[in-house]
Amino acid sequence: MISPKQFFTIVPNTINMNIRSELFYVNEFTFMVAVILSAQATDKKVNEVTPELFRIAPTPQKMLALGLDELKKHIRVISFFNNKAKNIIALAEKLADINTDNDNFIFPKKYHNRNELVKLPGVGQKTANVVMNVLWGAPMIGVDTHVFRLCHRYGWVGPAANTPDKVESELIKIIPKKYHAITNHVMVLFGRYTCTALRPKCEKCPLSALCDYNKGAK
Numbered sequence: 001m002i003s004p005k006q007f008f009t010i011v012p013n014t015i016n017m018n019i020r021s022e023l024f025y026v027n028e029f030t031f032m033v034a035v036i037l038s039a040q041a042t043d044k045k046v047n048e049v050t051p052e053l054f055r056i057a058p059t060p061q062k063m064l065a066l067g068l069d070e071l072k073k074h075i076r077v078i079s080f081f082n083n084k085a086k087n088i089i090a091l092a093e094k095l096a097d098i099n100t101d102n103d104n105f106i107f108p109k110k111y112h113n114r115n116e117l118v119k120l121p122g123v124g125q126k127t128a129n130v131v132m133n134v135l136w137g138a139p140m141i142g143v144d145t146h147v148f149r150l151c152h153r154y155g156w157v158g159p160a161a162n163t164p165d166k167v168e169s170e171l172i173k174i175i176p177k178k179y180h181a182i183t184n185h186v187m188v189l190f191g192r193y194t195c196t197a198l199r200p201k202c203e204k205c206p207l208s209a210l211c212d213y214n215k216g217a218k
């Protein structure tokens with residue numbers, strides 16, 4: 001079985017750690033919008049629509065000026081676009097008082113706090129974790145589909161950890177603290193390109209010799 005320590009000693013050396021997220025964004029507001037759009041949608045799909053959307057509406061004020069109906073047109077290929085559009089407009093209303101300089105939206109320090117972020121429309125625990133982790137390097141573990149699958153696959157958590165929140169509580173205990181800030185990033189990229197849901201690429205995996213999951217497949 002692969003231990004968390006072995007995983008985080010080996011895998012970060014095999015991926016590009018400079019890319020903090022594969023979502024396209026131009027400032028902190030657009031990153032939050034991109035993360036909201038990515039719920040139950042792939043980063044690739046989100047990245048198909050966001051360059052044009054963020055060119056027109058990179059700030060809360062400009063998102064409000066775009067308006068709900070136009071926003072829906074931009075994101076209609078993304079799952080649950082109706083709800084997501086409503087949340088993004090509500091989010092923009094909430095943040096509209098924050099000054100921006102040349103479209104460079106930066107969250108005031110009071111938002112560098114999960115309890116504050118989850119009060120924002122459309123921002124759940126996972127979104128807050130990813131935002132804090134990617135934008136500010138906070139040691140939060142955002143549990144998305146890849147993190148969820150991998151830690152079950154490696155036996156790091158048991159069947160009782162059947163929600164992202166429960167998985168996060170377990171991972172915080174078993175992954176050494178020094179790796180928390182990179183946990184989501186490393187596991188997402190490894191899960192997306194190597195240890196994939198279907199047909200994981202075991203033949204070129206750096207963990208192959210340690211992994212029990214692939215024994216049955218050999």
Ligand code: SF4
Nearest residue numbers: 195200202205208211
């Ligand atoms: S050997 Fe296969 S199943 Fe095991 S970690 Fe690597 S890709 Fe995943």
